[in-house]
Amino acid sequence: MRLAITVAGLIASTGAPIRGGFFILETQLLFCPSCRIPNIGGAPCPQCGQPCTDEAHTMAESLLNTILAKDPDRAAMAVDVLIRWYHDPRLRIPLSILLKDSSDPFLLTLAARGLGWLGDPEAIPSLADFLLDESKPYVARIAAVRALQGIGGQKVIEVLEQAQHSPRPSVAEAAIRALQDLLPAVSEKQDELY
Numbered sequence: 001m002r003l004a005i006t007v008a009g010l011i012a013s014t015g016a017p018i019r020g021g022f023f024i025l026e027t028q029l030l031f032c033p034s035c036r037i038p039n040i041g042g043a044p045c046p047q048c049g050q051p052c053t054d055e056a057h058t059m060a061e062s063l064l065n066t067i068l069a070k071d072p073d074r075a076a077m078a079v080d081v082l083i084r085w086y087h088d089p090r091l092r093i094p095l096s097i098l099l100k101d102s103s104d105p106f107l108l109t110l111a112a113r114g115l116g117w118l119g120d121p122e123a124i125p126s127l128a129d130f131l132l133d134e135s136k137p138y139v140a141r142i143a144a145v146r147a148l149q150g151i152g153g154q155k156v157i158e159v160l161e162q163a164q165h166s167p168r169p170s171v172a173e174a175a176i177r178a179l180q181d182l183l184p185a186v187s188e189k190q191d192e193l194y
């Protein structure tokens with residue numbers, strides 16, 4: 001019952017975002033009429049190129065929109081629900097938008113962690129751009145290191161090799177530790193090949 005109440009509460013607050021007075025959406029996500037992949041309203045669907053023009057139809061789609069609301073607590077609850085109960089891979093899109101556009105360290109950390117929990121290699125470029133930008137808050141950059149470490153693979157190693165030279169010591173140290181964790185796994189795989 002607790003889940004039902006939490007989700008119902010979130011949905012109630014996603015309707016009529018401005019006139020309802022609960023909160024104002026920073027960015028409105030709309031959905032591709034064919035694939036239901038979201039993008040910023042009117043932008044092309046990342047999968048089929050049709051303009052994303054449809055409103056959210058389902059509870060999961062309303063939650064995807066909640067992530068780009070100005071309310072960090074609701075965004076955090078939506079990420080939690082989408083990952084733990086819906087396992088919705090479309091979450092990558094609002095989290096990547098958040099990581100690119102937000103200036104709130106809490107939301108940035110949430111976005112980096114959420115992308116790590118999703119474990120989708122498609123999130124590597126967003127996480128890499130964020131991690132390598134020295135102007136971004138370091139706590140969220142460390143969260144990006146952890147997220148990349150969880151995704152793993154050769155591309156991640158290349159990004160972490162750049163990040164280990166960051167002038168911010170805590171970021172450099174996190175990158176070095178992540179590399180130490182990832183590199184033995186890569187050399188074992190290479191051993192298997194030869």
Ligand SMILES: [Zn+2]
Nearest residue numbers: 032035045048
């Ligand atoms: Zn589409």
